[in-house]
Amino acid sequence: MTEIKRDEAFKTKLLELVTVVKELHNLAKLSFPNGNPYISSRFGTYGDIYAEIKEVCKYFGIDF
Structure with missing residues (x-):
């Protein structure tokens, strides 16, 4: 699996x-x-879980 495929998954x-x-x-x-x-x-x-998921979404450019 390439890095791009992994990131998309x-x-x-x-x-x-x-x-x-x-x-x-x-x-x-x-x-x-x-x-x-x-x-x-x-x-x-x-x-804390809610905040962490929001932070990960920001990093990956996902609207939360």
Whole structure:
């Protein structure tokens, strides 16, 4: 596999991941009195997983 093919395959999978992360982000934004803090800390607007995926998308030129 060449570098170009690998990068294209990565971008394709990244687009699939973005779809899932956006769905998780929307769920994390829902607020409940006894909500699980893990969800917000990972997938909320300032969550680490959410932020990392956004950063990777910037690097590969993918709109998030």
